[in-house]
Amino acid sequence: MKPKIQDVARVAGVSATTVSRVLNDRGYISEETKRKVYQAMKEINYVPNDLARSLYKNRTHLIGVIVPSTSNPFYGELVSHIEGICNRKGYKVLLCNSLNEADKEKKYWEMLLRNQVDGVIVVTYNRGLVNDNHLLPAIAIDHYLGKNIHVISSNNYQGGEIATNELIQSGCKKIIHINGPSQLKTPANDRRYAYEAVLRERGRDPIVYETPSVAFLEENINVIEQLFREHPDVDGIFASDDLLALKIIQYAEGLGYHIPNDLKVIGYDGTELIRSISPQLTTIIQPVLLIAESAVKVLEQQIENKEFSISETVLPIELWKGSTTQ
Amino acid sequence: MKPKIQDVARVAGVSATTVSRVLNDRGYISEETKRKVYQAMKEINYVPNDLARSLYKNRTHLIGVIVPSTSNPFYGELVSHIEGICNRKGYKVLLCNSLNEADKEKKYWEMLLRNQVDGVIVVTYNRGLVNDNHLLPAIAIDHYLGKNIHVISSNNYQGGEIATNELIQSGCKKIIHINGPSQLKTPANDRRYAYEAVLRERGRDPIVYETPSVAFLEENINVIEQLFREHPDVDGIFASDDLLALKIIQYAEGLGYHIPNDLKVIGYDGTELIRSISPQLTTIIQPVLLIAESAVKVLEQQIENKEFSISETVLPIELWKGSTTQ
DNA sequence: AGCCATATGTCAACCGGTTGACATACGAAA
């Protein structure tokens, strides 16, 4: 049987209350007693049961994190940062890969509730996932989850502007934007709006293609195919993420396009991974670490103060100039 | 205040015991009562408290997963699969990014114990992380954690053989292997042994370079630099992972090497991501999904039966023929 | 009438740690 606090007490020759006092640094305890208790804990390999503690304290120090999938390097990096920061602050992360499926998100949300998490960080959108009068501290990253939920995102509008302008300045005449499903209510739509606005400002007609799925899927290849079939004279593409951008480059090169001479491409996200293995790809860098830090910080405030500062945090983006635009 | 089982009982007009019976499908309950109870639960937004349940049942359905970092796409994919499979089986995943730091791993392990996880899947090595008489079901992936711990890995030796032979068959005269720190006791060392054996069989001298860190770091660039400085006539490189392989290609191309004419490169891991964005890279595919499935399956057996089948599971690898060898 | 399966209630112990109330005891300071 696992040793419990009573066993420690017996071995240390003190009462269970005293052991608890030592563990929680409460009341008066002599150094000598502390020593004896720690010694006893080590001797019998005692590990406190956080379930019991959490049950009584009504505080688990658990954070639920819902992302589409850690397979995608953007979410992989984001989760890795979130977890790292949580760990430093004494929080533990319950990971959920929703695959962007609404019913999964709902089930995960309920699971997190059952597990009494202190808060949730959600990076996928599910209309009606939370009632507006929910009680759980929650932060949404790059998605509007509900009107009572603080959103953290990078400056998507500016990112869209910079990306589009980069293509224009590189001399592109026909610039196409390819993006995820537009019905998702996410700040990422701002990239599209910015693209459209910038083009219209110059009297050009925006052309937008939509990929069927946000998840990292080969299905998207069909849209790429369609794009090149319908617009073989395209000379600039602004892709909504780097993986898509790289796929486009691959496909275009297969068709005989020369990058960046015939076609310039800019991506989005600029994860460390992509910047490392495909530094040639021009892209907009999202401040992944900063996003993670802000998310955890704001969430922690909500947890501590029970004060839900409903607002939006917008973080700066950055242009990574590679050779796919020039 | 959060509704508890008593509140449900009151609203449904039954006793708390009856509600518990409904929730756990125990004893005799009429359909009518079930209906009333579920109705009441919905009405007051009742969510069972899994802490209390777990505390009593001595079973949390929590699985701890320790990886170096989900930033690395290999671990990102692995974790995503593990989590998905766990979810289907009713387990929840507590994520830990150890960054390959021994003390972090130790702290994470203790944290998992405190949280009463049912089992652990570890993908990083820490000598002495677990005593040989540990009580917790645990599975190690690609690392020898202790003599009582079941190891899941892919066939690293065969992978090393195939990779080396691929370079030989492509006509390479001087093949160099670049790998992680050799002092880590991992089955991945088999790749190196295979490389050395294959070369020696043909009367050639193996040359091995070691990267300082397993983590995904720019430090490795120094080793690459050193390799090309000391062996400018290298015409075949077998890298221990794809990211490293891609970095090498980048660096070599910077030096003026033409791939695959002057230099052929083969990587290792073959994640979906890399195969998608860099399909030209020849690599050895590790069966990530299969590894995840096996790990969870064996772990579950240990949890259910409390029978620790100490052995090793070796899974098949596969060659991905790209254009970086030819 | 007796028996049994079904259906539900009451009650208390239990999981393991936390906490407040209260008692006790010692040594030092007032």
Add this chain to the structure above:
DNA sequence: TTTCGTATGTCAACCGGTTGACATATGGCT
């Protein structure tokens, strides 16, 4: 000598759900 700060013990309630023991009641079947 009294008082107070320090140190520790005893005890019981509590967190929220689970479970076994036992009582009770109804309706159908022999």
